[in-house]
Amino acid sequence: MTKLQLNKTGNLNHLLTIEGLKEDLIFKIFNLADSFLNINNRDIKNVPLLRGKTVCNLFFENSTRTRTTFEIAAKRLSADVINLDIPSSSQSKGESILDTIDNLIAMGADIFIIRHSQSGIPKKIAEHVGPNVHIINAGDGHHAHPTQGLLDVFTIKKFKDNFKLLSTAIVGDIKHSRVAKSEIFALSALGVPDIRLIGPKNLIPDNIKESNIKIFDSMEKGLKDVDVIMMLRIQKERMTRDNIPSEEDYFSNFGLRKKHLGLSKKDAIVMHPGPMNRGVEIDSEVADSDQSVILSQVTFGIAIRMAVMAMLIGKNIKT
């Protein structure tokens, strides 16, 4: 995957997963995202960096936030943005995904933002396209959601000084979460020594061997002295399949409540990729508290997505 993602000079050609990305490249993305944060504070929020380029949002799976932030990010870079309404498009007429991609390339698309319920589709498309077309994975099956992982660690960097001293906890359905996997790769790449995975035993992967990752099945034990609490969304449609008796039961065991913030460090931050199920995985009192950085994640997400798109088109980044 690394060979597919990076060009000969070591810069991003596609963004499919955080797995294999080195610390210095991630910091380059952060550095660029910081520049874009300034722009987001101006009256005129556009820069002409991607003028004349076309960005295609291809969402085969529902999304509001991710799709909107990608669209805003591309528009702030002055790219032309095309949102494809997949259920009503050729896909429903039986056209293959690669045929759809080829047609859009023939229309001049430069960047594809792809979300798909099946793992590996963005990689398959990246293998198919030519050198001047770039793919960003916006979430594929249970595999990866790299821009979410990057924006989460970028958010942590804004509130915490040193990744090498951090204790972090990810809470929820780790096993089926592409967000959790991307967060784990990002935190590990930046040298975070303590990553705790907290959730019901049947929702935690059983093949974890990394020494910096520890598994907990209780909030009380897992959240002790952590600096960062990263909540995951429980997908309600999966609850029956995964033997979660009820939302109330899940909330009483793994829902983040105010009492838990007494276990973590006093200045711990609370994160959630959205959309939140209030009263299921997180209590409103916590979601709206001073320790919550959930809306900052959304703002920083635009800057990170601008940075990734700029890097794909800018190729050889010089610092």
Next chain:
Amino acid sequence: MKNINKEIPSADKLIKLISDNILKEIDTNTCLIGIPSGGHLVVESLQKLLPTNTKYGLIDASFYRDDLDISGLKVKDKTTNINFDINNKKVILIDDVFFTGRTIRAAINEIFDYGRPKEILLYVLIDRQLSELPIKPNFSAFKVNLPRNTYIDLKNQKGKLEFKTRKIND
């Protein structure tokens, strides 16, 4: 390559010349905006020589350049910072070396995304006289002719500002 550093006066001397000329122009409506990295170093030095109520900013026009496809994206440590209202201001853009004019073109474009200044002037330490656009400095402290593949930049060498030259072979 002949030792061009010997031909060029010291950075301090050129900064003093720029400062003397800014003092002729400056009023309460004037602000100085440096272009990193060299222009920002000049602005830092000028702050010691100019009235204390002068407003200073920084403009890194990397996102407005015309050579993204050729040269790639340059990410600098210092990014644009203009934390005052630029509308109707007299803006003096400051750079160390004026070369092709493309950086200044990009910087002017970015300034207009912050507002509509009354006027924009360009002051540089060195004018290489090789502009590729209808853009020229309003004031340059020194003029020099150098081959195109020779680059000259202002650097901070252990607290002292010095010009460094380098040759790029294509």
